[in-house]
Amino acid sequence: MPRESNGPLQGTLDVLVLRALALxxxxxxxxxxxxxxxxxxxxxxxxxxxxxxxxxxxxDGAVAxxxxxxxxxxxxxxxxLTPAGRRLLKAEEAAWNDYVAAVARVLSAT
Amino acid sequence: MSWIDGLRxxxxxxxxxxxxxxxxxxxxxxxxxxxxxxxxxxxxxxxYHREETRRMTWLAWTDLLRQDxxxxxxxxxxxxxxxxxxxxxxxxxxxxxxxxxxxxxxxYLRDPAGVVNAGGxxxxxxxxxxxxxxxxxxxxxxxxxxxxxxxxxxGDTAALAVxxxxxxxxxxxxxxxxSTNVLFASANYFTLLGIRPFKGRFFTxxxxxxxxxTNQIVLSHRYWQTALAGDEAIIGKRIKLDTSEWExxxxxxxxxxxxxxxxxxxxxxxxxxxxxxxARYETGSIWTSPRYLSFFTFGRLPxxxxxxxxxxxxxxxxxxxxxxFYGAFADTLSTLSLGGIIESRGPATxxxxxxxITRLQVVALIVLIIAVANVVNLLLARAVSRxxxxxxxxxxxxxxxxxxxxxxxxxxxxxxxxxxxxxxTAWWGGSVLRTQLMSDITFVQPAxxxxxxxxxxxxxxxxxxxxxxxxxxxxxxxxxxxxLKEGTRAGGRRRSRLRDGLLVAQAALSxxxxxxxxxxxxxxxxxxxxxxxxxxxxxxxxxxxxxPGTAPPMAERIARIQEVxxxxxxxxxxxxxxxxxxxxxxxxxxxxxxxGSDSSQSLQKTPPVGFAVGAKFFEAxxxxxxxxxxxxxxxxxxxxxxxNDALAKLLWPGQDAIGQCVRFDKSTxxxxxxxxxxxxASRGELIEQPQPQYYLPIGVKRTxxxxxxxxxxxxxxxxxxxxxxxxxxxxIKQALPNSYPQVRAMEEIVxxxxxxxxxxxxxxxxxGLLALIVAVVGIYSTVxxxxxxxxxxxxxxxxxxxxLRDIVNQVVGEGVRVVAVGIGIGVAxxxxxxxxxxxxxxxxxxxxxxxxxxxxxxLLGAAVAASxxxxxxxxxxxxxxxxxxx
Numbered sequence: 002m003p004r005e006s007n008g009p010l011q012g013t014l015d016v017l018v019l020r021a022l023a024l025x026x027x028x029x030x031x032x033x034x035x036x037x038x039x040x041x042x043x044x045x046x047x048x049x050x051x052x053x054x055x056x057x058x059x060x061d062g063a064v065a066x067x068x069x070x071x072x073x074x075x076x077x078x079x080x081x082l083t084p085a086g087r088r089l090l091k092a093e094e095a096a097w098n099d100y101v102a103a104v105a106r107v108l109s110a111t
Numbered sequence: 112m113s114w115i116d117g118l119r120x121x122x123x124x125x126x127x128x129x130x131x132x133x134x135x136x137x138x139x140x141x142x143x144x145x146x147x148x149x150x151x152x153x154x155x156x157x158x159y160h161r162e163e164t165r166r167m168t169w170l171a172w173t174d175l176l177r178q179d180x181x182x183x184x185x186x187x188x189x190x191x192x193x194x195x196x197x198x199x200x201x202x203x204x205x206x207x208x209x210x211x212x213x214x215x216x217x218x219y220l221r222d223p224a225g226v227v228n229a230g231g232x233x234x235x236x237x238x239x240x241x242x243x244x245x246x247x248x249x250x251x252x253x254x255x256x257x258x259x260x261x262x263x264x265x266g267d268t269a270a271l272a273v274x275x276x277x278x279x280x281x282x283x284x285x286x287x288x289x290s291t292n293v294l295f296a297s298a299n300y301f302t303l304l305g306i307r308p309f310k311g312r313f314f315t316x317x318x319x320x321x322x323x324x325t326n327q328i329v330l331s332h333r334y335w336q337t338a339l340a341g342d343e344a345i346i347g348k349r350i351k352l353d354t355s356e357w358e359x360x361x362x363x364x365x366x367x368x369x370x371x372x373x374x375x376x377x378x379x380x381x382x383x384x385x386x387x388x389x390a391r392y393e394t395g396s397i398w399t400s401p402r403y404l405s406f407f408t409f410g411r412l413p414x415x416x417x418x419x420x421x422x423x424x425x426x427x428x429x430x431x432x433x434x435x436f437y438g439a440f441a442d443t444l445s446t447l448s449l450g451g452i453i454e455s456r457g458p459a460t461x462x463x464x465x466x467x468i469t470r471l472q473v474v475a476l477i478v479l480i481i482a483v484a485n486v487v488n489l490l491l492a493r494a495v496s497r498x499x500x501x502x503x504x505x506x507x508x509x510x511x512x513x514x515x516x517x518x519x520x521x522x523x524x525x526x527x528x529x530x531x532x533x534x535x536t537a538w539w540g541g542s543v544l545r546t547q548l549m550s551d552i553t554f555v556q557p558a559x560x561x562x563x564x565x566x567x568x569x570x571x572x573x574x575x576x577x578x579x580x581x582x583x584x585x586x587x588x589x590x591x592x593x594x595l596k597e598g599t600r601a602g603g604r605r606r607s608r609l610r611d612g613l614l615v616a617q618a619a620l621s622x623x624x625x626x627x628x629x630x631x632x633x634x635x636x637x638x639x640x641x642x643x644x645x646x647x648x649x650x651x652x653x654x655x656x657x658x659p660g661t662a663p664p665m666a667e668r669i670a671r672i673q674e675v676x677x678x679x680x681x682x683x684x685x686x687x688x689x690x691x692x693x694x695x696x697x698x699x700x701x702x703x704x705x706x707g708s709d710s711s712q713s714l715q716k717t718p719p720v721g722f723a724v725g726a727k728f729f730e731a732x733x734x735x736x737x738x739x740x741x742x743x744x745x746x747x748x749x750x751x752x753x754x755n756d757a758l759a760k761l762l763w764p765g766q767d768a769i770g771q772c773v774r775f776d777k778s779t780x781x782x783x784x785x786x787x788x789x790x791x792a793s794r795g796e797l798i799e800q801p802q803p804q805y806y807l808p809i810g811v812k813r814t815x816x817x818x819x820x821x822x823x824x825x826x827x828x829x830x831x832x833x834x835x836x837x838x839x840x841x842x843i844k845q846a847l848p849n850s851y852p853q854v855r856a857m858e859e860i861v862x863x864x865x866x867x868x869x870x871x872x873x874x875x876x877x878x879g880l881l882a883l884i885v886a887v888v889g890i891y892s893t894v895x896x897x898x899x900x901x902x903x904x905x906x907x908x909x910x911x912x913x914x915l916r917d918i919v920n921q922v923v924g925e926g927v928r929v930v931a932v933g934i935g936i937g938v939a940x941x942x943x944x945x946x947x948x949x950x951x952x953x954x955x956x957x958x959x960x961x962x963x964x965x966x967x968x969x970l971l972g973a974a975v976a977a978s979x980x981x982x983x984x985x986x987x988x989x990x991x992x993x994x995x996x997x
Contacts, residue, residue: 029138030145048142049160056167068134071141078138 014046014054016097019082019090022064026081028071029055055080063089125173135161176520183521193493194525196892197486200885201529201574204482206536207475207878209567213541214468214549216562218372218455225367227305232370232452233418234409235261236459237429240444249459251408254401255321258408260432261447264425271410272300275384276375280352282338286658286851289338291352291376293328294369295384301329301363303411304370311346311361319380321398326383328357332365334376353659355385370409370452374553401436409452418449463867464548466950467874473947474624474878479570481620481882484613485889486578490522491610492896494582519579526575533567534559547870585609611929614893618933618970619940621879621886625966626941627948628872628879630955633962635872637954638865644792645695646733646825649686650857651832652694653822653839655850663847665818669809671846672820676725678842679822684830690725690809692818694860695732696795699804700817705778706762706771719758719803720794723814728806729753729789731823732857739769739787748808752783757791758803773805775813797864798953832856871951886970887977894926895981902988910990915983922982923975930974934967941966 021027021035032055033046058064063086071077082090124131139161165171187194222229240247253261258273265271274296281288294300298319301307309332318325328350330339339345349356357379369375387397397403412418425447433441450458455465494501504514538559545554655668662668672690679688693699699720704711711719726744729736742751752773759768772782794802809819822843826835836854843852898905905918945957955962 028141030142048146049163052138052142052160052164053167056164060167071145073145075141075144076137077141078134 013097014050015058016090016093017044017046018051018054018058019063019086019093022080022082023087023090026079028077028079030077032080058086062086124170128170128173131170132161132165135164179517179520180524182517183524186521187524190493193489194528196888197489197522197525197578198529198532200482200485200489200888201526201571201578202532202536203881203885204479205529205533205567205571205574206540207881208472208479208570209533209537209563210540210544211468211472211475212566213537213558213563214544215472217552217554217556218465218468218549219453220562222452223368223370225304225306225364226370226452229452231411232304232409233412233449234407234452234454235425236448236450238446238448238458239442240446250404251454251459252404253406253408254404254436255398255406256401256436257429257432258406260428261408261425264421264428265410265413266416266421267413269299270303270413271408272303273297273381273406273408274300275381275405275407276371277385281659282350282352284351284353284659286656289334291334291338292373293352293377293379294375295379295381297381300378303409306367307364308361309364311359313361313363313378314380319382321382321387323380323382324387325380326355326357327360327380328352329361329363329378330359331363331368331374331376333368333374335362338376368553372454372552401433412449422446422448463871463951467548467867467871468544470948470951471874471878474627474875477620477624478878478882478885479574481617481885481889483574483578484617485885485892486522486525486574487581488610488613488617488889489892490518490578491582491585491613492892494518494585495896495900515580515583518583519576522579522582523572523575526571526578529575530568530571533571534564537563537567548867581609610893614889614929615933615936617886617889618930618974619935619937621882622934622937622966622970623940623944624875624879624882625969626938626962627944628876629962629965630948630952630957630959631872631875633955633959634951634953635868638797638868641797643696643797643861644734644790645857645861647857647861649826649828649832650731650733651824651826651836651839651854652691652857652860653824653836653843653852653854654820655843655847655852657850661849663849665816665820668820668847669818672822672843673725675839675842675846676727676822679824679839680727682835682838684827684835684838685824686827686830687727687731687825689727689729689731689823690819691728691732691821691823692723692809692814694821694855695857696793696861696864699794702775702807702813704776704783705774705780708778710778714761714803717757717761717800717803719761719805721805721807723809723817723819724806725809725819728823731825732792733825734792735790737788737790738767739785741789742786742806742808744808745810749811750781750783751786751808751811753787753789753806754785755789755791755804755806757801758805759785759788761803797868868953883970883973887973890926890930890974891977891981894922894978895984897925898922898981898985901985905985905988906990906992909986909988915986918986918988919979919982922985923978926978926982927971927974930971934970937970938963938967 017036018032021032024035027035029048029052033048033051036044036046055064055066059066059080062083064080065083066078066080068076069079226232234251235253236249236251237253238247238249255273262268262271262273274294276292276294278290278292280291280293282291283289296319298314298316301313308329311329313329314325314327317323318327330345335341335345339350342348345359346361347359349358351357363378369378384397412421426445429445429447430441430443433445434443448458450456455461461469501514505511509517541563542558545552545558655672663671676688676690679685699722701718702721704719726741726748728734729741737756741753742748754762754768762768763771768785768788771785773785774780775783789806791801791804793799794804807814809817822839824835824839826832840852840854843850905913908918941963942958949957
């Protein structure tokens, strides 16, 4: 089975998607909007990459999806976090914070 | 649970790829709509992104699999000859195993259907060791008083069931009615097995008690459906079995046919056993006589009783009881032991059919190994010719894992093709084995059922993987530059040690099987040359059957048949005609007698047995009168007796038997005088020590109740057998108008005795031949490929002056050398494995040297023959072409 590399960039995307879904179940567009708003537009996720991430997370059982009605009353695929997804988010958050702290220490070194 | 959600998603995408694609498109278009309203980045190439997203699911994997299978299929179709060879070899190898397993499964692995917790059911066996030193044998049969003794030791009588089988009742009371086996059982029979009624009820303990006759009956679901057309209102109705009526009180749960290999059709309360009330034996009724050895038991050990403990206690108790039952002639060394519900698993010594089938499974596995070795060899050979293609793929960056998978999938696809063919082989072979080898077993399952299908598919799959992985691993690590440059031409440069090894293994196993086949064929020949003392070729037996309850009294039947005998005697084509009470080798009687001051009961080791026959029986059946004369015909024969050679030597060693006095029953009875000594004929088996036997005349007081209504007719040389048989039947019909005359040739009567031997020889010879063919194909293909790869080498040698003979000698020599090593190993194997087939042999040792030599020579000859053709082709290599390519 083809595996995507789990480098920091993909990790970033995953942790952002998981974080977005941790608040409420929403569809792909909702996730993308949430991230854009939260980062004031400084992180814009490519739509294709977003869906790749969502479907990969679904394959791995971190999120589950079902069809529901969206705000414009259209059929939309809603993603929600599974317990495994919650655990994954926690782990990824911790790893990310470690990483940021490490980078910060390097940059602030004199 | 999240992983289940994930799995469901994964499985759904794979199972319904179309639905997944549609959903993905919907999702994207929904996104695009929202996006149009809110602004932001557009999708770009949506199709590409959809593909990319799709790769995130299991579909990526199935896509690859589909690609690989497609590739495998194309490459399989490119080489039809190899494909056919592989498929046929595997189909035979796997199919033979499926066929044998089919029977093995029924005998050894299958708990009787419907039984709850079958593992806890115990059958009681008796190991008989005749005090006088006769043969040891196991039996489940006991007399009712013996059951009582066992039940007392069991601890809980309710946990031990007792039963007896009466076979072949005719439904409706006519001769043509459905044959019905009825088991007469105690009421706990059903509760101990956990069987429930499908309709109605089972009988109660009170209804099944001995001495109570209720004539109630419980039918099997199958019997109800087939023989009684599933009559919904059957409960409470009466059915007629032979001459008596039975009230149907219940139908057992579907699928339950009893716990024995021969299916039962109905169950009735023990006390209703026909004849139980009226019949009297010299020692009492059925329930009190220790001589009526017809009851079987099984049960569940009560908690707190261990099997070993029961066996020890019951053996002691039974020996004590037997001393009371049988007096001085009790078998005081017999022991009781417990066996499981599957009867074939023992503790009884296996029947010959069981020996054959278990040995055959081993042999079938050997054939499978040979077949797989052959397939690996063929695929290896093909991989050689594809070395360049593989090198190109590797150079283009295919991963080794993917390549191994690719090649393995190819052989798995081949194996699956073979599996389909193997299922047919297994089905056909299984049916043949069932009817030929195990004709006395009721097979409830169809010849191909779930167990067999799974085993066949599983074995085929395993073979496919094995046969693919080995060549794949070997060839996915080539020397890239060399292979790209030279391709197939360099194939033979390094002779594959693996392929030689496989060839050696094939040859070795084939020789072992051929030795086995030779031994069994020789055994059959020895068996067939045993003189059973009866003439088998020009003799037939004629008898009369009746609808149940319509037979005239015995005395009248004997008188009528005697008239037929007299009329037959003068007929055209009849050389001799006589009468007998029993079919030859089909049973005997005991009468105790005294000679001098000794009793026949002291001859426990070889108890003399008796027969009631007419005066002309000896001449007609083909027995020879060695001394004296036969007894007179009719009442004049009172007080006369004929003994056979074995009995004469046993009773009066070194003396003349003629005129000796024998007193039946008591030493005070009047003399019965020996008038003649006849040759010793087989008592019941093909292989037996000469058994002491004596013959009493039909028509004297002592044989009054023995019958004597079977005609034995020997036809004159050149007579039309069918015409004489028809004549005999017509005469019987005339004399006994309400009878159904029937004839059986002596050959037909003894055929069942030869059948296991004949079948064993045939099966082993067939499998040996199969192994030989497979091995020859293996040798041929190996040599042919090796030669094909080396045309260049041979071309050069021919250009340098080598003759055709030199090349042929070289190639054949190379092939034969490898095979010779295999033959050596095979002969050693045959020596070692001899013990395995010893019990199937007669008159030949498992280490018989001539069998080994024969097998070795046959395989060696086959190896030479298989390598001559490719060798000759090598010798014709074109030197010009070979040098030009240099």
